[in-house]
Amino acid sequence: MIRAKQARALALLGALAILMTACSTTGAPSGGGQVADVGKPFVFASTQFTPVIEQENMRKKILADYKGAAVDFITDQEAVILDRISAEAKAGGQGQIGVVGLENGQFSSLAAAGAFEDLSKLADKQKDKKIPQDMLTLGKFGGNTQVYVPWMQATYFLVANKKALQYLPSGADVNALTYKQLIDWAKNISDKTGQRRFGFPLGAGTTPGLIHRLVQGYFYPSYTGGLVTTFKSNDAVAMWNDLKELWKYTNPQSTTYGVLQEPLQSEEIWLGIDHAARLIDVLKAKPDDFVAVPAPAGPKGRYYMSVVIGLAIPKTTPNRTGGEALIDHLLKPETQLITLRENSFFPVVDVKLPDDLNKGLKLEADAVAKQANAKDAKVVPLPVGLGAKGGEFNTAITNTFVRIVVKNEPIQTVLNEQGAIVQKAITDANAKCWGPDGTSSGPCQVK
Amino acid sequence: MRARAERFLPFALLLPAVAFLALLIVIPMIQALILAVIAEGGGFTLEHFERMAGDVNFSDAWRNTLLLLILIVPLQIVLALVMALLINSRFRGHGFFLYVYAIPLAISDLAAGILWLAVFTERGYLNSSLQGAGLIQQPILFLSFENLPGILTAIVVAESWRATAIVLLILIAGLQLIPRDFFEAADVFGAGRFRRTIHVVLPLLRPSLQSALIIRTIFAFQTFAVVFALAGRNMPVLAGEAYVWYAANRNEHLAAAYAVLLLGLTIVATVVYLRVLGLREAEVAR
Numbered sequence: 001m002i003r004a005k006q007a008r009a010l011a012l013l014g015a016l017a018i019l020m021t022a023c024s025t026t027g028a029p030s031g032g033g034q035v036a037d038v039g040k041p042f043v044f045a046s047t048q049f050t051p052v053i054e055q056e057n058m059r060k061k062i063l064a065d066y067k068g069a070a071v072d073f074i075t076d077q078e079a080v081i082l083d084r085i086s087a088e089a090k091a092g093g094q095g096q097i098g099v100v101g102l103e104n105g106q107f108s109s110l111a112a113a114g115a116f117e118d119l120s121k122l123a124d125k126q127k128d129k130k131i132p133q134d135m136l137t138l139g140k141f142g143g144n145t146q147v148y149v150p151w152m153q154a155t156y157f158l159v160a161n162k163k164a165l166q167y168l169p170s171g172a173d174v175n176a177l178t179y180k181q182l183i184d185w186a187k188n189i190s191d192k193t194g195q196r197r198f199g200f201p202l203g204a205g206t207t208p209g210l211i212h213r214l215v216q217g218y219f220y221p222s223y224t225g226g227l228v229t230t231f232k233s234n235d236a237v238a239m240w241n242d243l244k245e246l247w248k249y250t251n252p253q254s255t256t257y258g259v260l261q262e263p264l265q266s267e268e269i270w271l272g273i274d275h276a277a278r279l280i281d282v283l284k285a286k287p288d289d290f291v292a293v294p295a296p297a298g299p300k301g302r303y304y305m306s307v308v309i310g311l312a313i314p315k316t317t318p319n320r321t322g323g324e325a326l327i328d329h330l331l332k333p334e335t336q337l338i339t340l341r342e343n344s345f346f347p348v349v350d351v352k353l354p355d356d357l358n359k360g361l362k363l364e365a366d367a368v369a370k371q372a373n374a375k376d377a378k379v380v381p382l383p384v385g386l387g388a389k390g391g392e393f394n395t396a397i398t399n400t401f402v403r404i405v406v407k408n409e410p411i412q413t414v415l416n417e418q419g420a421i422v423q424k425a426i427t428d429a430n431a432k433c434w435g436p437d438g439t440s441s442g443p444c445q446v447k
Numbered sequence: 448m449r450a451r452a453e454r455f456l457p458f459a460l461l462l463p464a465v466a467f468l469a470l471l472i473v474i475p476m477i478q479a480l481i482l483a484v485i486a487e488g489g490g491f492t493l494e495h496f497e498r499m500a501g502d503v504n505f506s507d508a509w510r511n512t513l514l515l516l517i518l519i520v521p522l523q524i525v526l527a528l529v530m531a532l533l534i535n536s537r538f539r540g541h542g543f544f545l546y547v548y549a550i551p552l553a554i555s556d557l558a559a560g561i562l563w564l565a566v567f568t569e570r571g572y573l574n575s576s577l578q579g580a581g582l583i584q585q586p587i588l589f590l591s592f593e594n595l596p597g598i599l600t601a602i603v604v605a606e607s608w609r610a611t612a613i614v615l616l617i618l619i620a621g622l623q624l625i626p627r628d629f630f631e632a633a634d635v636f637g638a639g640r641f642r643r644t645i646h647v648v649l650p651l652l653r654p655s656l657q658s659a660l661i662i663r664t665i666f667a668f669q670t671f672a673v674v675f676a677l678a679g680r681n682m683p684v685l686a687g688e689a690y691v692w693y694a695a696n697r698n699e700h701l702a703a704a705y706a707v708l709l710l711g712l713t714i715v716a717t718v719v720y721l722r723v724l725g726l727r728e729a730e731v732a733r
């Protein structure tokens with residue numbers, strides 16, 4: 001029999017476990033400097049900066065010089081944050097959230113429901129900061145009200161270990177690769193070293209991989225010039241055949257990779273395309289071991305995805321002027337540079353990058369500039385207008401990739417079946433065509 | 448007056464537990480049932496179940512969930528039983544082992560998954576130890592989609608490490624309940640340790656084994672964080688699909704349909720255990 005003392009200790013252990021789990025989900029509220037007489041405290045809710053370190057950077061560094069009403073920065077997965085914002089919007093009256101920071105595509109259903117204040121005047125005040133006009137237009141969602149003002153931006157690009165450079169196919173310029181050359185490169189590495197060193201972000205764990213973005217913003221448009229309207233086209237079939245070829249030289253553990261910086265750092269892979277924020281750690285840690293270059297080009301051009309993150313004020317805000325003061329602070333050139341240094345998101349305002357920038361950040365900044373300025377570069381936004389159906393759309397795209405490339409199912413069958421699922425999500429959301437698919441009067445049609 | 452108070456006391460004492468169950472289990476369960484059969488615009492529909500059954504991952508999720516159940520539950524019961532008997536034999540330092548066995552209880556399942564990912568990945572602890580010992584030249588890709596047995600082994604090991612302790616605690620509690628007279632009687636008849644275990648301990652442990660089996664099976668149906676961490680998309684399971692449909696796809700109806708399916712499976716499993724390991728009146732009374 002266990003002695004009473006042991007039993008008690010065991011119970012204590014159990015209680016401790018419960019306590020630890022409970023504590024891990026609640027964080028101490030964070031202040032934004034001294035609280036002067038600036039109105040009610042409010043919540044700044046965002047889908048960005050979910051890693052704990054980025055949250056701390058936000059609270060302790062990005063908000064360090066902010067002197068407005070107390071701000072409680074909260075961040076969580078998209079579903080959680082969007083649910084909370086829409087719950088407050090539906091409840092009406094006065095909520096707790098004063099400012100939201102979301103990706104362009106995450107705004108659409110809330111914007112359509114009229115959940116946000118018009119920020120046109122605020123945007124006018126920021127004129128001297130030279131926020132690009134097309135980004136501001138994006139924040140209007142085809143209407144007259146400025147739903148959000150751009151806050152920061154990011155993109156995806158290719159990172160290669162310098163050890164891989166010797167296997168570059170002859171005649172290939174690492175700064176202007178094509179997908180064919182990328183495949184040859186991965187094949188060369190596999191042939192010469194016996195190791196499959198390309199990586200796809202296909203994981204599904206805590207930080208799910210962003211493979212759907214690569215398919216939506218890179219592979220499809222670069223090969224077919226579209227996404228939805230070319231989903232089942234012959235160009236698409238050619239693209240899937242190429243991806244299957246690339247898969248032969250891809251590390252088969254890719255299905256566990258959420259962010260590529262980890263396998264890049266451990267050298268499980270030498271090549272990979274991922275989101276800037278998911279590559280920065282390895283570039284900061286080993287800036288001399290890597291090159292960061294533009295994503296490859298396909299037959300239709302070098303398409304790349306631009307991620308714009310915007311700031312908006314819900315109509316249920318407890319403190320409108322406080323929210324505007326916070327947005328002012330976040331758009332200051334100094335704050336934008338701190339955001340870049342600490343959390344690796346690029347400024348939307350016109351600001352010269354300092355010379356003493358961290359080497360890893362410098363690599364990223366150069367890659368971003370090279371990608372945007374490439375002769376054949378074309379930009380793709382995140383999917384627009386899908387609202388709550390965005391998740392189903394993304395999953396349908398990911399499943400298309402998994403079925404064709406990983407499970408080796410027949411391309412045409414999968415495109416027909418997944419095309420129907422993609423169409424259902426678009427029709428349910430009543431989303432018009434966007435980006436490279438052009439425009440449409442009704443819901444965009446899968447072809 | 449006093450007799451009356453005593454009559455109500457048991458109910459009053461039960462009230463907090465009942466209220467807790469109603470608020471946090473029964474009401475959400477009913478809500479899930481309703482969500483699963485309500486169309487997005489309102490009205491009754493079976494569309495969500497049809498969509499669930501027609502989903503790409505459904506048959507795989509179904510197969511994997513059952514496969515893991517069959518692999519994990521018996522293994523854990525046997526392991527826990529051996530550990531419980533060992534601890535109950537009260538050798539020197541058995542208390543220490545009890546604490547060590549109980550440590551995984553304090554770790555969340557996702558954390559456990561990530562921990563084991565660090566063990567099994569290409570440059571993980573296992574591969575570097577094997578390489579360091581000169582046993583292998585190249586790292587073994589345990590978690591590759593091409594290596595299903597590898598992934599399964601990793602998940603079974605991680606799940607066993609994580610959740611055997613809960614079975615162990617139930618069994619130890621059961622062992623403590625066996626009156627010492629039985630052992631003394633067995634000794635009188637000259638039963639050795641092995642025969643005593645087979646003929647005395649196991650039959651008397653049946654009620655605890657039953658609870659352990661039920662709880663463990665329910666948990667096995669709910670497994671997904673460890674699977675997500677170790678196998679990514681290679682191994683969809685039912686609970687994981689429910690999560691994906693809720694969190695990533697934001698379709699609470701389909702998520703609820705999966706939840707209802709899991710509820711049904713759980714009920715079936717529980718009834719089967721109750722029937723197969725059916726307790727006689729006397730045992731229940733004890």
